[in-house]
Amino acid sequence: xxxxxxxxAISGARWGFIENLSYMSVTFIVAFVLQRWFLTxxxxxxxxxxxxxxxxxxxxxxxxxxxxxxxxxxxxxxxLSTAFVTNLxxxxxxxALLQLxxxxxxSYFEEPLLTKLLRVxxxxxxxNAISIIQRVLLVKAVxxxxxxxxxxxxxxxxxVIGIWMAFKGYGVWSLVGQQVSRQAVNTxxxxxxxxxxxxxxxxxxSFRELFSYGSNVLFTGLLDTIFKNIYFPVIGKGFGTDIxxxxxxxxxxxxxxxxxxxxxxxxxxxxxxxxxxxxxPRLRNSFRxxxxxxxxxxxxxxxxxxALSYPFIIGLVGEQWGLSAHxxxxxxxxxxFFPAHYLYQNILQVRGRxxxxxAMDILKKVLLTVSIVIGIxxxxxxxxxxxxxxxxxxxxxxxAVVTGRVIGYSPLSQIKDLLPMFLICVIVSLxxxxxxxxxxxxxxxxxxxxxxxxxxxxxxxxxxxxxxxIWLSYRLWPRKEITxxxxxxxxxxxxTRS
Numbered sequence: 440x441x442x443x444x445x446x447x448a449i450s451g452a453r454w455g456f457i458e459n460l461s462y463m464s465v466t467f468i469v470a471f472v473l474q475r476w477f478l479t480x481x482x483x484x485x486x487x488x489x490x491x492x493x494x495x496x497x498x499x500x501x502x503x504x505x506x507x508x509x510x511x512x513x514x515x516x517x518x519l520s521t522a523f524v525t526n527l528x529x530x531x532x533x534x535a536l537l538q539l540x541x542x543x544x545x546s547y548f549e550e551p552l553l554t555k556l557l558r559v560x561x562x563x564x565x566x567n568a569i570s571i572i573q574r575v576l577l578v579k580a581v582x583x584x585x586x587x588x589x590x591x592x593x594x595x596x597x598x599v600i601g602i603w604m605a606f607k608g609y610g611v612w613s614l615v616g617q618q619v620s621r622q623a624v625n626t627x628x629x630x631x632x633x634x635x636x637x638x639x640x641x642x643x644x645s646f647r648e649l650f651s652y653g654s655n656v657l658f659t660g661l662l663d664t665i666f667k668n669i670y671f672p673v674i675g676k677g678f679g680t681d682i683x684x685x686x687x688x689x690x691x692x693x694x695x696x697x698x699x700x701x702x703x704x705x706x707x708x709x710x711x712x713x714x715x716x717x718x719x720p721r722l723r724n725s726f727r728x729x730x731x732x733x734x735x736x737x738x739x740x741x742x743x744x745x746a747l748s749y750p751f752i753i754g755l756v757g758e759q760w761g762l763s764a765h766x767x768x769x770x771x772x773x774x775x776f777f778p779a780h781y782l783y784q785n786i787l788q789v790r791g792r793x794x795x796x797x798a799m800d801i802l803k804k805v806l807l808t809v810s811i812v813i814g815i816x817x818x819x820x821x822x823x824x825x826x827x828x829x830x831x832x833x834x835x836x837x838x839a840v841v842t843g844r845v846i847g848y849s850p851l852s853q854i855k856d857l858l859p860m861f862l863i864c865v866i867v868s869l870x871x872x873x874x875x876x877x878x879x880x881x882x883x884x885x886x887x888x889x890x891x892x893x894x895x896x897x898x899x900x901x902x903x904x905x906x907x908x909i910w911l912s913y914r915l916w917p918r919k920e921i922t923x924x925x926x927x928x929x930x931x932x933x934x935t936r937s
Contacts, residue, residue, distance in 0.1 A: 454583035461591040463695045469598035469617070470691045474756040477605035478613070480684030480763070486614045487687040488548050488675045489557050491668040492540075493564070496533040498664040500526055500568050503653025505575045511649075520640040522649060523572045530568035537561040548675055552611070560615050563622040570626035573633035589628035597621030659800060666804050670827075673811055678820055688760055689767035692752070696740050697774030700733075701781050716789045723846045726786055727856060733778050734857055739864040741775025743905055746872030747898045750879060754894025769824040773831040780831075783838035790845050799841060806830040867908045875901035 474483075504522040508514045538558055545553035577586050601617030609616065670690075675683040712729075715721040744751070745768045752764035780803070787796040810830040814823025839850050878897040882888045 454587045458583065458587035458590050459698075461587065462594050463698070465591070465594040465598050466691065467695050469601055470688070471755055472602050473605055473613070474688055474760060477602075478610065480681050480688065480760070482611040482614065482684065483687045484675065484680035484682070484684030485550060485552060485556060485611050486560075486618075487671045487683045488544070488550065488553055488680065489560055490671045491665070492537060492544065492557065493560060494664045494668045495661065496530075496537065496561070496564050497567055498657070498661045499533060500530045500564060501571060501657070501660075503657035503660065504649050505571060505578075505653075507649040507653040508572075508575050509579050515645070516638065517640055517642040518645045518649060519572055519576075519635060520638040521642045521645040522575075523637065524639060524641045525646065526568040526571050527565075530564045534561050534564050537564075548680070550680060556611065556615060560618060563619055566619070566622045566626050570622075570629045572635055573629040576633060576635055577629070585632045589625050589632065592628055593621045593625035596624045659797065662800070662804060666807055669807075669811065670823075673815065673823070674820070677815060677818065677823075682762070682820065685760065685763040686766050688756070688763040689752075689770055692767055693744070693771045693774050696744060697737070697771065697777050700737055700740070701778045712785055712789045719846060722786075722789070723848050726782075726846060727848065730779065730782055730853075731856055731860060733782055735860045735864060737778045738775050738861055739867065739905075739909060741771045742864055742868035743871050743902060744771045745769070746868050747875055747901060750875055750894035751898050754891050754898065758890065766820075766824060769821075769828060773828040776831045776835045779835055780838060783835075783842045786842050786846060792845060795841065795845070799838060802837060803830075803834045806833050863909070863912050867905050867912070870908060871901045871905040874904055 504525065508518065508522060511518065538561065541554045541557040541561075544557055545551050574586065577583075597617045597620040600620045601613045604613035604616045670686065671683065674686050712722060712725060715725055748768035748771070749761070749764040752760050752767060756763075784796060784799070787793075787799065807827070807830045810826025811823065814820070814826050817823075836850075839853050843849050843853060875897045878900060879888070879893060882893045882897070887893065
């Protein structure tokens with residue numbers, strides 16, 4: 440039984456990673472095609488205005504019932520049916536609210552087209568509600584393979600639809616078509632692979648049981664959703680639709696790295712740390728190893744992307760996205776520390792310090808709010824973005840202090856452990872940026888400059904050189920963590936074969 444559970448966990452982690460990577464890859468490719476040849480920053484900005492309204496509505500629709508069903512050992516047929524009916528009713532309510540609020544949203548952002556866009560886009564709320572139970576049951580069964588197949592299929596089909604609509608000249612509606620079709624295809628696929636069938640039964644008792652747990656999840660999830668999307672309305676209202684479109688473009692590329700790595704860290708580190716949760720010395724040592732590796736990877740990727748942001752964006756989607764490149768150079772610095780945030784959160788969860796976990800989560804959002812208010816008062820996009828970086832670093836520092844007390848890992852010890860890797864990554868990132876700039880300069884001087892191929896080729900060469908420098912640094916100054924990671928990989932391979 441234990442071996443079977445372990446195999447499921449390994450398979451789930453592997454397929455979860457494949458799902459994240461596939462979704463991000465398809466999103467990256469579709470965004471590249473649309474930005475490069477078909478759409479402008481204004482059209483991306485229009486959809487950016489609506490992001491927070493759709494995201495918050497979806498958080499309310501779920502109501503935390505998904506987590507409650509996953510947590511419950513044996514959810515009954517009444518539980519599943521009650522959750523389905525509740526989700527569907529709430530989705531219809533929010534659909535109606537967005538239909539009524541659409542003109543107000545359009546008036547607030549001074550974009551008349553938003554009325555029609557929001558009314559059509561809000562259809563995804565109902566489509567999403569129909570598929571929630573099927574998705575939850577697959578997660579509960581650790582069937583991430585089926586989830587991956589559904590998600591990747593939906594991403595590919597919707598990407599093709601979005602590109603086709605843009606090619607036919609539908610403009611911003613191609614983005615709406617992409618989002619609606621993705622949710623529709625994913626829902627159809629989930630119903631094909633899922634085994635649960637609709638039953639319109641509502642139990643007050645089941646509702647109370649599920650909501651008593653789900654309400655807490657709803658509160659924290661709602662806060663996360665709001666703050667993940669808060670920059671869209673702030674930038675859209677304060678700096679205009681075109682600037683928001685530039686930010687949206689930068690955020691998509693930043694998410695390819697920071698979000699994917701954060702999700703992998705959150706998904707994989709929790710079960711690993713949970714196994715040694717009652718043995719503080721082992722827990723501390725395991726956490727140290729994971730933290731060093733996570734920080735090394737995330738800081739290297741984030742800082743290198745920052746250093747290469749301008750030639751990367753200009754080469755990929757054109758000079759009209761120059762502001763997006765500048766925004767990316769700042770945003771990905773904040774994202775470099777996000778995976779570590781999730782790792783620190785996992786330690787608090789593993790140790791059962793949920794009040795402290797919630798307090799830290801609130802503090803994180805307070806710091807972010809302060810940075811946003813300062814940016815708004817200054818009416819300066821640069822200040823707003825650097826405030827995001829400052830909030831990310833301050834959050835990391837507070838987490839280090841609080842979590843260190845929980846497991847006996849002092850901030851000074853953490854600094855000693857992380858500083859060498861951090862300095863290596865920063866120095867290599869600076870070298871990568873300088874090398875890329877020199878290569879582009881030489882190409883310009885020699886007359887071999889092409890906006891697309893020269894920038895992308897120089898980025899590729901510089902990134903490869905950066906990886907080589909990182910490899911060389913660990914060859915010259917080998918560290919215990921690298922050996923442990925190799926052992927872990929070898930163990931997982933053996934375990935998978937068996």
